[in-house]
Amino acid sequence: MNIGERLREERVRLGFNQADFAAFAGVAKTSQFNYEKGDRSPDADYLAAVAERGVDILYVVIGQRLPVTEPTLSSDEIEMVEHVRSLDDEDKGAVKRLLRAFSHKK
Known part of the structure; x- marks a missing residue:
């Protein structure tokens, strides 16, 4: 290869x-x-x-793999992180609260 x-x-x-x-x-x-x-x-x-x-x-x-130390982000996760990074602190807090609410909802 x-x-x-x-x-x-x-x-x-x-x-x-x-x-x-x-x-x-x-x-x-x-x-x-x-x-x-x-x-x-x-x-x-x-x-x-x-x-x-x-x-x-x-x-x-x-052709030699690096040892895996942490999971890699998918393209969707990378896109979400990029969007969050563009927000001001107040909006980041709102997103954080929203994610917490959704993660506890099962």
């Missing part, structure tokens, strides 16, 4: 399509396609950007 194949595997594992993955990594969709196809190699900036989204870079580059 090569870097492109492992990169695709990580993207799929995290639940992203190529367009979304390319967008948060700061590259064109065609670049993402070429990385996964093995026609081009990603640079350090790209790898740093995808690492922030939960990609196991050691696995992508050399």
Whole structure:
């Protein structure tokens, strides 16, 4: 398995399509396609950007998994966190109360 194949595997594992993955990594969709196809190699900036989204870079580059220390967030969870981070403190408190109420409701 090569870097492109492992990169695709990580993207799929995290639940992203190529367009979304390319967008948060700061590259064109065609670049993402070429990385996964093995026609081009990603640079350090790209790898740093995808690492922030939960990609196991050691696995992508050399095929060895990092030990899992905490669960990775799904794309939906990442989106929710990004929305919460954009709120002011009062709204964050309201969201926190709402989540507590829903989590106790079963």
